[in-house]
Amino acid sequence: MRSLYLFLIVWCQLTMSLACGQYSQPWQPGWSDIEREDLRCYTSTCDTLGKPLDTCCPCHSCMSWEGSGKNIDIEYISVVGKSVAVFAGEFNQSEVYRIQHSYSDLKEIPSNVCDWDKESNTNFFSDIYQIMREFWEYVVELDFTGNKIRRIPDINCLKRLDKLDLSYNNIIHVSNSSFYNLSRLRNINLERNQIKHLDINVFSAPQLNMFHVDVSNNIMETLDVSNMLSLKPFCSIEYTNNKITNLVSENFVLDMNKPPSSGFVSMNGNQIKQFPNFKELLNLTSWEQMGQILDFGFDFKDIPLVCDCNIQPFLEKAESVIETLWRDYMNVKCTSPPEYAGIPVVQMKHDQLICNVSLEDGCPTPDCSCVDKPSENTLYINCANGNLKEMPNISNSAHSKYISLNVSGNNIQTIKNKTYLPLLASFDISHNDLREINNDVIDILQDSCTMLNISDNPKMTELPRKIQYRKTCSTHMNNLLVHCGCDTLWIETWLKQNVCSTDYVFQCNIPGVGVKLAADFHESDLQCKEESIVIVASMIASGIILMIIIGFTVHSFKYELLILYLRSRRRKRNTVMSNFAYDVFISYNENEDHVREWVAKFLNPHLMKSGYTTFIALRDINFGAERDSEVISAIQNSQRFLIVLSESYLCGAYEGMRSWTENEWKYGWYNFRSCPYKKIVLVNFDHIKPSDVDHPVIKAYLRVGYTVDFKNQDRTIMDDIEKKLGGPAVLPDIDARVIENKKTKFSCDELFMARPFQLSPDLDVVDFENDLKYNDINDDYVNFTYT
Numbered sequence: 001m002r003s004l005y006l007f008l009i010v011w012c013q014l015t016m017s018l019a020c021g022q023y024s025q026p027w028q029p030g031w032s033d034i035e036r037e038d039l040r041c042y043t044s045t046c047d048t049l050g051k052p053l054d055t056c057c058p059c060h061s062c063m064s065w066e067g068s069g070k071n072i073d074i075e076y077i078s079v080v081g082k083s084v085a086v087f088a089g090e091f092n093q094s095e096v097y098r099i100q101h102s103y104s105d106l107k108e109i110p111s112n113v114c115d116w117d118k119e120s121n122t123n124f125f126s127d128i129y130q131i132m133r134e135f136w137e138y139v140v141e142l143d144f145t146g147n148k149i150r151r152i153p154d155i156n157c158l159k160r161l162d163k164l165d166l167s168y169n170n171i172i173h174v175s176n177s178s179f180y181n182l183s184r185l186r187n188i189n190l191e192r193n194q195i196k197h198l199d200i201n202v203f204s205a206p207q208l209n210m211f212h213v214d215v216s217n218n219i220m221e222t223l224d225v226s227n228m229l230s231l232k233p234f235c236s237i238e239y240t241n242n243k244i245t246n247l248v249s250e251n252f253v254l255d256m257n258k259p260p261s262s263g264f265v266s267m268n269g270n271q272i273k274q275f276p277n278f279k280e281l282l283n284l285t286s287w288e289q290m291g292q293i294l295d296f297g298f299d300f301k302d303i304p305l306v307c308d309c310n311i312q313p314f315l316e317k318a319e320s321v322i323e324t325l326w327r328d329y330m331n332v333k334c335t336s337p338p339e340y341a342g343i344p345v346v347q348m349k350h351d352q353l354i355c356n357v358s359l360e361d362g363c364p365t366p367d368c369s370c371v372d373k374p375s376e377n378t379l380y381i382n383c384a385n386g387n388l389k390e391m392p393n394i395s396n397s398a399h400s401k402y403i404s405l406n407v408s409g410n411n412i413q414t415i416k417n418k419t420y421l422p423l424l425a426s427f428d429i430s431h432n433d434l435r436e437i438n439n440d441v442i443d444i445l446q447d448s449c450t451m452l453n454i455s456d457n458p459k460m461t462e463l464p465r466k467i468q469y470r471k472t473c474s475t476h477m478n479n480l481l482v483h484c485g486c487d488t489l490w491i492e493t494w495l496k497q498n499v500c501s502t503d504y505v506f507q508c509n510i511p512g513v514g515v516k517l518a519a520d521f522h523e524s525d526l527q528c529k530e531e532s533i534v535i536v537a538s539m540i541a542s543g544i545i546l547m548i549i550i551g552f553t554v555h556s557f558k559y560e561l562l563i564l565y566l567r568s569r570r571r572k573r574n575t576v577m578s579n580f581a582y583d584v585f586i587s588y589n590e591n592e593d594h595v596r597e598w599v600a601k602f603l604n605p606h607l608m609k610s611g612y613t614t615f616i617a618l619r620d621i622n623f624g625a626e627r628d629s630e631v632i633s634a635i636q637n638s639q640r641f642l643i644v645l646s647e648s649y650l651c652g653a654y655e656g657m658r659s660w661t662e663n664e665w666k667y668g669w670y671n672f673r674s675c676p677y678k679k680i681v682l683v684n685f686d687h688i689k690p691s692d693v694d695h696p697v698i699k700a701y702l703r704v705g706y707t708v709d710f711k712n713q714d715r716t717i718m719d720d721i722e723k724k725l726g727g728p729a730v731l732p733d734i735d736a737r738v739i740e741n742k743k744t745k746f747s748c749d750e751l752f753m754a755r756p757f758q759l760s761p762d763l764d765v766v767d768f769e770n771d772l773k774y775n776d777i778n779d780d781y782v783n784f785t786y787t
């Protein structure tokens, strides 16, 4: 029986070999950098197919030596199924060899193939090992079909290996190091083993050039994308009839400079339910890219395909490339959902391809139902009547960008700033417990949300102002009772500009008018204008009152202000420029004995001792001279005017006559006002309070002026007075005076003398103030107006 079988195989090989020699042409693959002198291709077939050789020949190749290989035999060396390969004849370099042992009890590949089994290399077998090494590079075929082999050792020494047939064995796992360097290996057959797992990159190692790989009828459950691809063109990779439920991508990085080559991958008869998301698996930026870089065919026949949202983007965006990509695509039928079972995928409408999102996949609560519709780019979430107390948490969909959220009929009080708010395309929050919507939320919803339903929220009595930028037709607000007042007149404008069915619009609660349909709300319902007039009027009125208060203050304190102002423009006395005859004019009431005594005995001597030149009317006016003119000229020629203020200083007038002191004060004051170098110092001899004084200027002076309070402590009083007066004038030397005179633009003396100032003895306070007014107008420095 076996011999008959062997005969058949030999016969087949013979005919193939003949065919290869007869009809094929030598073919050097364009991508290969190794010399393939023995590789041939049925070029005429490829010509008929009209395909380029590099694409076509992987499926239509043969080897020049096919059928002429010499058999190397197998000898068992142990009962556990170990063996060695032995060749009966001489080694001949011109021959090729194959190790073949089919349908037997081999548990391992022969031990001396690449010396993988070091243990068996004993003295007894060392010759056999030794001899076999010569053959390694001339072995083109390993055929152990139908044995009990469990694993593939490292066979990279078989450099010319063309075919590895391990079908019908017990292999469990295939390592990516077993044959990664075998660049001439064309066929790998691992059909009908117990393969559960493949390493990554088993068939896509850079050296490999396989054309046919068969891993069909195994028990694989997952498949890494790296084993569906090869960097070199190939004919087919078969994963038919495994138990693959999903494709995975462990560490796969697509090199865009070296994209995978063309080939045909058969996945039929697996358990793949969800259409693989190649975009994600291959880390592509778009589905279109898949068509650009991949020249692949996938066969997904007989898989229990669920026609849901996962298939939609592939159908929609890759329709142009789908037929080249997906072999026999026209015959693939949906197996579920039940309503679409048996319908060819190609007949599915895009809006039928939806996903029911489960709780695990991020659907908020059991009360919500979530449906993803990639054809609308929207994830529909319906939580209506779900007992929600706050906005649900939503995780993003992989298929859709936008969200349509229905939380109608819950107990939500506020709309929190959730990350998904900007993604809401439709938002139904009617029949809730909303208290308000804030402007920020309206702002966020502005761009994308084309349907907002806030109807039936009885506790919401105000609308955010930014809602006026929404179209009323995209905002449902029925059964709301909203406060409409002068502060919300924008409501009228908004509703006028956006005429929409009254179904959408709320009711207005107008103060003093009652409830009206918002569309009928009008400014004239309210007295807003009048109110604004009242506001303007009251503003004007309060402005006037304020000005009156300011005016009154200025008026009552005009002298204080004047004194402060004058003092602020006082110039530092320049000792050199001083050309006043006296440092200090002392003014006091000579009729008061204790004052006169104090001046004569203490003040004057003290000042003189300190170097001041003083003028005292009683002492310095020549007997018989006219007192007023003397005093005027003395005050003019005094830099400082010192008043010893006693109770009787200003009230010494008898029978309507002005007292001397009052006149002196007046001159002093005028001088002070006119000449920025002058100074008034007031010694409050009798502790007079400002309120006790009638004279407005002196009163003001007491309030703000240069006063020295008299406290009967002579020493400090004198020091105080001196401090206030400033030091005595240093008598200028001649040269300095000349220079100074040149520099001086005006002297206060001249200014003062130039004024035709007539002093009449009966000048009263009113006249005095009139004078003040006159001077103020002409004085550059003073701009007060006195009334």
Ligand SMILES: *[C@@H]1O[C@H](CO)[C@@H](O)[C@H](O)[C@H]1NC(C)=O
Binding pocket: 092, 093, 094, 095
């Ligand atoms: C080796 O094989 C070639 C061709 O098969 C044959 O011509 C040659 O005689 C052989 N050499 C030896 C030493 O057998």
Ligand SMILES: *[C@@H]1O[C@H](CO)[C@@H](O)[C@H](O)[C@H]1NC(C)=O
Binding pocket: 156, 181, 183, 207
């Ligand atoms: C793999 O093959 C290349 C050339 O084909 C050789 O240079 C390299 O040494 C081989 N590597 C191993 C580990 O055999």
Ligand SMILES: *[C@@H]1O[C@H](CO)[C@@H](O)[C@H](O)[C@H]1NC(C)=O
Binding pocket: 176, 177, 198, 199, 200, 201
């Ligand atoms: C071979 O497979 C192992 C395990 O899957 C992996 O860690 C390793 O990176 C792979 N080697 C290559 C060269 O891909």
Ligand SMILES: *[C@@H]1O[C@H](CO)[C@@H](O)[C@H](O)[C@H]1NC(C)=O
Binding pocket: 252, 253, 254, 283, 285
């Ligand atoms: C996927 O591609 C992006 C660029 O397109 C790249 O930044 C990222 O690292 C890639 N991820 C993986 C796992 O290769």
Ligand SMILES: *[C@@H]1O[C@H](CO)[C@@H](O)[C@H](O)[C@H]1NC(C)=O
Binding pocket: 307, 308, 309, 337, 338, 339, 354, 355, 356
């Ligand atoms: C989604 O759920 C509905 C109702 O439960 C069901 O009829 C439909 O088949 C489901 N669709 C998918 C794709 O699971």
Ligand SMILES: *[C@@H]1O[C@H](CO)[C@@H](O)[C@H](O)[C@H]1NC(C)=O
Binding pocket: 390, 391, 392, 393
């Ligand atoms: C949403 O998530 C936050 C934090 O993850 C949690 O505190 C909150 O209770 C969740 N809200 C709902 C309605 O589940």
Ligand SMILES: *[C@@H]1O[C@H](CO)[C@@H](O)[C@H](O)[C@H]1NC(C)=O
Binding pocket: 384, 406, 407, 408, 426, 428
């Ligand atoms: C939200 O759900 C309620 C109750 O089922 C329904 O009346 C309403 O039309 C839904 N809103 C939208 C926008 O579908």
Ligand SMILES: *[C@@H]1O[C@H](CO)[C@@H](O)[C@H](O)[C@H]1NC(C)=O
Binding pocket: 417, 418, 419, 440, 441
């Ligand atoms: C809302 O949240 C987003 C991000 O979570 C943030 O960028 C935005 O400033 C927030 N808006 C407001 C008004 O708080």
Ligand SMILES: *[C@@H]1O[C@H](CO)[C@@H](O)[C@H](O)[C@H]1NC(C)=O
Binding pocket: 408, 428, 430, 431, 451, 453, 454, 455, 456, 476
């Ligand atoms: C908005 O909410 C009201 C009240 O629940 C409902 O009658 C109406 O159908 C909703 N409109 C839309 C478009 O969902």
